[in-house]
Amino acid sequence: MNATRNDRSIAGDATHADDYAAVVARLVEDMGGEQTVLLPMLHALQEEFGYIDDLMVPAVASALNLSRADVHGVVTFYHDFRRRPLGRHRVRLCRAESCQARGAAAVERTATERLGLRMGETSPDGRVTLDAVYCLGLCATGPNAMIDDVPVSRIDPATLDRLLGDLMR
Amino acid sequence: MTRVYVSQDMAAVALGADAVAEALANAGADVVRTGSRGLFRLEPLVEVEMPEGRVGFGPVAAADAALVLDGSHPARLGDVAAVPFFARQQRFTFVRCGVIDPLSLDDYEAHGGWRGLAAARAMPPQAAIDAVKASGLRGRGGAGFPTGIKWQTVHDAPGSTKYVVCNADEGDSGTFADRLLMEGDPFCLIEGMAIAGHAVGAERGYIYIRSEYPFAIRTMREAIARAASIVAPFVLEVRVGAGAYVCGEETAMLDSIEGKRGEVRAKPPLPAIAGLFGRPTVINNVLSLAAVPFILSKGGEAYAAIGFGRSRGTMPVQLAGNVRNGGLFETGFGITLGELVMDIGGGTESGRPVKAVQVGGPLGAYFPPSMFDLPFDYEAFAAAGGLIGHAGITVFDDTVDMAHMARFAMEFCAHESCGKCTPCRIGSTRGVELIDRLIAGEDRAADAVERLPQMRNIARGTRPAEEEIELLRDLCDTMKFGSLCALGGFTPYPVLSALDHFPQDFGAAAAPISSAAAE
Incomplete structure (x- = not known):
């Protein structure tokens, strides 16, 4: 499911602003054209294209009767909205206190070494993105991760190594 | 067909509950997915409908399906509600959680x-x-x-x-x-x-x-x-x-x-x-x-009818971090912090001594075991320089470095600040820098601006660690009373509590100042 989304996101690179406007128009029909739907609309666009292309901003602004600065301000305020596509797989490691108390730092070290990436980076071949997340709400069984859409608890460096091996294959 | 109950809570799934449910279904059981009962040490937990009622087994692996269904699995718990962790609770809010099909x-x-x-x-x-x-x-x-x-x-x-x-x-x-x-x-x-x-x-x-x-x-x-x-x-x-x-x-x-x-x-x-x-x-x-x-x-x-002082009713307390019996414990106010962490939580999962617990999330204070007699009550926690917050308790063993945790609190505030008010937006970054210098044990040399002749009212010499700590306290004071909301306003709680209760982690300079400033 993740793979299809990202295949589309690669196609999305070549999509013209007109196509974004068409998708935005469809979303307005569905959600309405008030400012209050801005976050749901950005989530929907990101779900469809994998990221928020700068070319989407004018389309969204005009559909919701906002300035481009308003929309840009919202896109850049929220950590979830990305302005570049992700890798085909996404590994998110929890960095919050409860996971720290259970050894998250060692897991993070393993991930950065194994993938050769810093937190927040995507591998040059576009295969995997490594990200931090601040709490998944699984705080009694950490260290925790989300690998694509699957939550995984009680990760230690060895299990992470195996999970990353599966992704890289 | 035997009816079995398996949690589909995110925490249970993260521990493998989906594979267990699938194995049970393949073995011919009628699987009902529930929420979690709230003791994650037992997840994936399976409850089997038997003549004597629902019988729990946990934790269970997917390969154990047959043993669970014939009742011979060694991790047999009997009636889950009678497990001491649950029997000691007063569930008003969470009475159905883990029992029913959430969407039925x-x-x-x-x-x-x-x-x-x-x-x-x-x-x-x-x-x-x-x-x-x-x-x-x-x-x-x-x-x-x-x-x-x-x-x-x-x-x-x-x-x-x-x-x-x-x-x-x-x-x-x-x-x-x-x-x-x-x-x-x-x-x-x-x-x-x-x-x-x-x-x-x-x-x-x-x-x-x-x-x-x-x-x-x-x-x-x-x-x-x-x-x-x-x-x-x-x-x-x-x-x-x-x-x-x-x-x-x-x-x-x-x-x-x-x-x-x-x-x-x-x-x-x-x-x-x-x-x-x-x-x-x-x-x-x-x-x-x-x-x-x-x-x-x-x-x-x-x-x-239950509760403590002005804190009435029950609080769903969450035991988290390095704790043996992590999970949800709903109970009347008034139970002590020590009972929650040691008796109910069972101490650390690593088996090492508890060094600190953080109550109330990233903006909550760190408490040492010497304060475990604190009753769980809004006013008592406020008086002790902390807060109950959302009643999450994160347990740390003796390997934790509290200066590092104080730094993390400032770093998190800087990362998440909305930027609207200055004490939070700027103060958190200055706080990270200050704590970094304390950790490195470096005195801070006066910078170019401070050495200007017109800067008459500031110290122009090198700032030793004692003064850096004083400055950190002053910064926390500004953030606490000058921020618009709890993010900047409460970040000083973890920082100051770490400094007050664990001065040894901040280097030798922290100890004398903290006792003088404790007043």
Whole structure:
């Protein structure tokens, strides 16, 4: 499911602003054209294209009767909205206190070494993105991760190594 | 066909519950997916319907399906409710969680659901508010403001359009009660919100859930669709956050729902007077709203009958971090911190001594074991220089470096600050730099600006660690009293408590200053 989304996101690179406007128009029909739907609309666009292309901003602004600065301000305020596509797989490691108390730092070290990436980076071949997340709400069984859409608890460096091996294959 | 119950809670799934459920289904069992009972050491937990009742087994692996179904699995627990961790609890809010199919309206009704809403709708709105006032319920999100008084303010505010907003942006590390409830008993939250709507005269409600909780989002949306005709004309909608911790602050949340950057608003006006879209708005935490159906069906007095001082009713405490029996423990206020961590939590999972516990998430204070006699009570925690917050307790063993945790608190504040007020936006970054220098043990040399001849009122020499600590305390003071909201205002709690209780981790310079400044 993740793979299809990202295949589309690669196609999305070549999509013209007109196509974004068409998708935005469809979303307005569905959600309405008030400012209050801005976050749901950005989530929907990101779900469809994998990221928020700068070319989407004018389309969204005009559909919701906002300035481009308003929309840009919202896109850049929220950590979830990305302005570049992700890798085909996404590994998110929890960095919050409860996971720290259970050894998250060692897991993070393993991930950065194994993938050769810093937190927040995507591998040059576009295969995997490594990200931090601040709490998944699984705080009694950490260290925790989300690998694509699957939550995984009680990760230690060895299990992470195996999970990353599966992704890289 | 044998009926078995397996949790589909995100925590259980993260421990392999889906594979267990699949194996049981393949072995011919009729699998019902529930929420989690809340003791994660037992997950994946399987309960099997047997002649003597539901018999629990846990933790169970997928390969164990046959042993579970014939009852011979060694991890047999018997009646799960009789396991000491559960038997010691007083579950008012979480009574159905882990027991029922979360999306079954029949199950919900059979276990006492909708009685609170029926009772509320049979009485005038003011009577429903009076019941909540009588319960003594205080905001479970952390501020502890009396819920009934908030409702009264919205009820009395002029205007025909009002809103109910549920704060489900549970971003604090060490807390998961909101998630557990939304995944395990979503109708309970819906019922609580519908009661609030009736009480204050609102016909529309929003549940703002953080994007890190995909399971809760899915379950709540489905539950809202199924319960729509029951709560009508009250209408509910889920709004999904976008990774901004500060949107857990109520006014930032309102801006986010309105489609803006999640920046904190100055108060007044209170949201109860001018909230969402400028209309009177009730904003309550998931746990506050989920406590309401009990209060309306059993009466405010029944809820207020247990508790401690001005903290009435139960608190769903969350034991997290390096703790053996991590999970959800709902109990009356007044239990001590030590009982929670040592007796119920069983100490650290690593088996090493407890060094510190952080209560109330990233903005809560760190307490050493010498303070374990503190009773769980809003006022007692405030007096001890901390807060209950959302009642998450994160346990750390003796390998933790508290200077590093203090730095993390500042770093987190810098990462999540909305940028609207200066003490939080700038102070958090200066705080990281200060603590970095303390950790490195470097004296700070005066910079080029400080050496200018016109800078007469500042020290121009090298700043030793003692003065750096004084400066850190001063910075914390500015953040605490100068920030617009709890993010900047409460970040000093973990920093100062780490400094006060664990000065040895900040280098030799910290010890004498901290005892002098403790006053």
